[in-house]
Amino acid sequence: MTTHPEFLLADLDTFEAGPPWQVFADLRANDPVRWDAEEAPNHGFWSITRYHDIVKVLRDSETFSSEAGTANLEELDQEQMDARRSMLETDGPRHRSLRRLMQDNFTPKAVLGYETFLRGLTATTLDAALAHESFDFVKEVSADFPIRVLARMLGVPDGDTAQLINWGNRMVGNTDPEHTDVLPTSEESEKYRLLPFKSPAALEVFDYGFKLKAEREGKNGMDLVSKLVNTLPSDGVPLSDVDFRSYFLLLVVAGNETTRHAISHSMNALIDNPETMVLLQQKPELIPWAVEEFLRFGSPVYHFRRTATKDVEMHGKSIKKGDKVVVWFASGNRDSDVFADPDRFDVTRNPNEHMTFGRGGPHMCLGNALARMEITIMFETLLPRIKKIERVGEVDRLRSNFVNGIKRFPVKVTLV
Numbered sequence: 001m002t003t004h005p006e007f008l009l010a011d012l013d014t015f016e017a018g019p020p021w022q023v024f025a026d027l028r029a030n031d032p033v034r035w036d037a038e039e040a041p042n043h044g045f046w047s048i049t050r051y052h053d054i055v056k057v058l059r060d061s062e063t064f065s066s067e068a069g070t071a072n073l074e075e076l077d078q079e080q081m082d083a084r085r086s087m088l089e090t091d092g093p094r095h096r097s098l099r100r101l102m103q104d105n106f107t108p109k110a111v112l113g114y115e116t117f118l119r120g121l122t123a124t125t126l127d128a129a130l131a132h133e134s135f136d137f138v139k140e141v142s143a144d145f146p147i148r149v150l151a152r153m154l155g156v157p158d159g160d161t162a163q164l165i166n167w168g169n170r171m172v173g174n175t176d177p178e179h180t181d182v183l184p185t186s187e188e189s190e191k192y193r194l195l196p197f198k199s200p201a202a203l204e205v206f207d208y209g210f211k212l213k214a215e216r217e218g219k220n221g222m223d224l225v226s227k228l229v230n231t232l233p234s235d236g237v238p239l240s241d242v243d244f245r246s247y248f249l250l251l252v253v254a255g256n257e258t259t260r261h262a263i264s265h266s267m268n269a270l271i272d273n274p275e276t277m278v279l280l281q282q283k284p285e286l287i288p289w290a291v292e293e294f295l296r297f298g299s300p301v302y303h304f305r306r307t308a309t310k311d312v313e314m315h316g317k318s319i320k321k322g323d324k325v326v327v328w329f330a331s332g333n334r335d336s337d338v339f340a341d342p343d344r345f346d347v348t349r350n351p352n353e354h355m356t357f358g359r360g361g362p363h364m365c366l367g368n369a370l371a372r373m374e375i376t377i378m379f380e381t382l383l384p385r386i387k388k389i390e391r392v393g394e395v396d397r398l399r400s401n402f403v404n405g406i407k408r409f410p411v412k413v414t415l416v
């Protein structure tokens with residue numbers, strides 16, 4: 001891809017060295033509704049970078065629809081949209097009934113039911129990692145942990161989690177040549193055009209999901225798959241096979257990479273701010289608050305996309321019906337109109353109404369309470385065990401403008 005400035009946020013090179021905070025700051029100040037060109041066959045998109053504008057877009061789902069397009073930059077024809085639609089690409093009453101199917105399982109109260117399991121899992125993960133002085137923090141600590149929790153919720157055997165991790169990497173990391181089987185820009189990817197992320201890994205996830213469905217249909221299991229196959233959505237329309245497989249795939253991918261990267265970014269921020277680490281070691285009761293700053297500062301999801309359903313003006317720009325409108329959560333999280341000194345990592349920041357999980361729209365992250373609990377327990381368990389932690393190599397980043405991901409970062413730890 002070219003590095004022509006027209007392609008600024010479409011160009012993965014812009015994200016090569018990490019989040020382009022300065023680019024976001026310049027856009028917020030000078031061009032808050034910017035047209036980003038894209039290479040054909042894509043048509044370009046509007047980039048919304050200010051916090052309050054992002055909130056406006058998220059809350060006005062009639063004008064800025066999820067259903068009229070996809071959640072990311074890919075442009076699909078009707079056949080592809082119909083084959084790939086999940087609740088993330090659904091609006092209105094159908095979206096609400098799909099979301100309601102799982103909503104009760106993800107409330108702060110419901111996820112507390114996994115607390116004991118999570119504390120045990122975190123301790124085991126850390127025991128294994130901290131048995132070595134030097135290790136890759138992503139591989140040994142962040143990578144497997146979130147998916148093991150989801151595996152438990154979905155009721156899949158522990159032995160299958162490595163497979164789930166592999167599928168997630170291949171799909172969500174599909175713009176990174178190291179992770180993907182088929183780059184979505186390649187000719188070969190056309191064979192997979194009806195699959196999410198144009199990834200053959202999605203077929204494996206579907207097969208796996210349908211096997212679980214067959215096992216659990218008509219039984220009274222308590223896991224998420226049983227609930228999905230045995231509950232009629234509140235609008236009375238049963239889940240089609242496409243609804244089921246898309247829902248299952250969404251549950252597998254949505255909370256896996258995102259939480260992993262959130263944990264990695266949090267650790268990195270603490271390494272860069274050792275005085276904050278000491279503060280949290282001395283006052284562990286601050287950790288749940290600190291997690292909000294971890295999430296704001298790390299911003300593991302760069303953007304989501306909506307599609308305009310009518311012509312609309314924003315900051316003097318004419319957004320046309322059918323245009324892609326991209327909300328850059330990562331940029332909103334550094335908006336000085338909302339966050340004082342936004343580039344400062346301040347775990348005592350209060351209030352801290354970040355938009356890492358969206359902010360207030362109908363698609364606000366379903367798993368946010370679970371993610372918050374996972375990150376809190378991870379740092380409540382890890383921090384008392386370490387005296388010193390340092391990076392001993394490069395932070396290796398995912399090649400993506402969608403997920404702000406870290407593939408590897410080597411650390412050396414001194415235990416207390």
Ligand code: HEM
Pocket residue numbers: 058087088089099150250251254255256258259262300301304329356357358359361362363364365366367368370371
């Ligand atoms: C730190 C970790 C996470 C981050 C940063 C994150 C971020 C997001 C974002 C930005 C959205 C879209 C919000 C919007 O468009 O308004 C979203 C939606 C969603 N997330 Fe998360 N997420 C995380 C963890 C999880 C977990 C653990 C789950 C559990 C399965 C999960 C499940 C979902 C689902 C199902 C949706 C779609 C909701 C809908 O369409 O109504 N996420 N997430």
